[in-house]
Amino acid sequence: MSIIVQKFGGTSVGSEEKIINVANRVIEEKQRGNDVVVVVSAMGKTTDGLVKLASNITSHPSKREMDMLLSTGEQVTISLLAMALQQKGYDAVSYTGWQAGIVTEAVHSNARITEINTVKLKKSLNEGKIIVVAGFQGMTASGEITTLGRGGSDTTAVALAASLHAERCDIYTDVDGVYTSDPRYIENARKLTSVSYDEMLELANLGAGVLHPRAVEFAKNYQLPLEVRSSIEKVEGTLIEEEATMEQNLIVRGVAFENEITRMTVFGLKNAITGLSSIFTTLAKHHINVDIIIQSQTEKNCTNLSFSIHEHDLGQAISVLEDNKQTLGFTHIEHESGLAKVSIVGSGMISNPGVAAEMFEVLAEHDIIVKMVSTSEIKVSAVVDEQNMNKAAKVLHTAFDLDRVKVEQYSS
């Protein structure tokens, strides 16, 4: 008998009716003859409500107590889903993170899973029970409740699937799969039948953050097939596995884009060796994420450095750098906001050196100026003016044949 792990996010379990709907999806999988382990998040706005309660008590809650507080959210959902399954005549049992044997490091609010003791879960599966596990939470070796941070429930699902040697982990969400581009902006965007783990990681910001990169990494490490599916519509989703088995001929698998990007340039950096690391260490300390980095040496012992950040970090980035101007050793800073990043992603690129060139050609043909460039083995990103973002995405989507991707059925 195969084990299937299903994960339903907060929107999918947002009300009692939706929980009953989830119970039906779980039962369908059970009726196919599989053992089912379900991982659920807190109901809809529950977490926000709990955060609000804490904020009325203190502006600086301890992370330990926040974990204690927030972990109640999923505990409510698991009990309700187990009840819904029992109401429909199925034997179900709910487990909190600690009951499910999910052991984490001793870090609050953002713990990593170190181990899963599956004894209890295997016993319940052998008894024919459907298991409902609280996502996002675990327990340290000394019995402290922890939470896993962003994407936590996805990670719980993937970790359980890996530990239980599940056949597949299905991530149910409010979109029905991974698309070649964001369908809200690119009308020809198509749903992909499959993508590789690496492509999924690069496409992470497509489909409104449908799957947390951390969970994808985890699945990749364990070579566990993931499927992104709709919790509402009964249609095939997108399978994420090592080799994209379909659409092998596609060099580019998707076009991703995001706006509100600012390019900052630090001029006259005196010590190129230590200066570079000092700048990024200083920014990281203040939780400012840096994306693309370009370094150019203009004169001997004098470097100019450009990097992109999110627009909302601009003010803090400037003040942090200016505050440390003496130590960091630069002459002045310039910045340009109103930029966007457009990326093409596909593992086929590795063996096709001309892809980046083709991308720039297409953009040039449409009078789109490229301001920064970054490449990886399976991705090329170009920073352009914000008003060119959609146009750039659209012409690239067409040029790389994504408008014609067929949504084929895969056989699992």
Place this chain on the structure above:
Amino acid sequence: MSIIVQKFGGTSVGSEEKIINVANRVIEEKQRGNDVVVVVSAMGKTTDGLVKLASNITSHPSKREMDMLLSTGEQVTISLLAMALQQKGYDAVSYTGWQAGIVTEAVHSNARITEINTVKLKKSLNEGKIIVVAGFQGMTASGEITTLGRGGSDTTAVALAASLHAERCDIYTDVDGVYTSDPRYIENARKLTSVSYDEMLELANLGAGVLHPRAVEFAKNYQLPLEVRSSIEKVEGTLIEEEATMEQNLIVRGVAFENEITRMTVFGLKNAITGLSSIFTTLAKHHINVDIIIQSQTEKNCTNLSFSIHEHDLGQAISVLEDNKQTLGFTHIEHESGLAKVSIVGSGMISNPGVAAEMFEVLAEHDIIVKMVSTSEIKVSAVVDEQNMNKAAKVLHTAFDLDRVKVEQYSS
């Protein structure tokens, strides 16, 4: 350093403001140089809200899943109270029932505590921390979450106090102590400075069920002093301990009363030996509580049996008995509703045989007819017409000198 256990019920922690207020009460005790362990219930209407959620899923939730669901209520409160204490600069740590080492029998929704592993708690106390424990919940030996049923948080507090050899367990509530009678009806009712465990058990229905009898029994078994105090006003409460140290001269310590009582009489019970137990076993099976029982043999092998029940059980009691008329072997049933029970309570009665006689004399003087009587070593109850209840309570309160009880300060 002495350990004080404090318990705050749902009303006392009903909002963020109230939780901050509770934090202040906790800190006062800490500042007196004591180690403090605080037990809290779920916030105000939280439990009702959770029950509602479950009822929207199923009309017959499993007890296991209800325990899973309801135990989140106290978990929210403990984290918020710990945050409030930390916000005020105190080192505090919250523990769920299972984290606090509260082991129960493997029964859901109404488990009894079998053991408390205090290792973790003692370690935290040694580190100078204020401990906040979730009331009402525990864990079975196999790691299942259980709840303790009615009066559960009181029981948690008393059990923890007993295990930690606490000096005292303070029960904070919305009344400020135990009264000689219900102050809403008897204007001369006075707050008692102390009562014995047994008196408290008999007076349980005074002061709006201020303390669950189960917790009082527990405290009595461990000879643990309890104090009932107001969570709002800073006044002395009522101390419950083995020997009432004050007011020793008082024979009667309080007057309790309740209405909506029905007297049922079963006529012509043929088999007095098995018939009696059969009738009460049958009623118990249907969860009908019987209070006073009076048996009278009228003829040889033919017994009449009277007993009192709560009015709302009348319909069911009649149908249950009529359904089993053949087996139980009686001729017919009569009943009288609209009755009330008035009781005088006091451990001084044991050595004063004339107390019951004095009670009947006082009632007779005021033209109050007594319809049933029941006595224990420290209580005499009389069933009277409902319209005479308040009058009976008032005249007894005066006759037994309770109008003049002085509220003295006790020294703890």
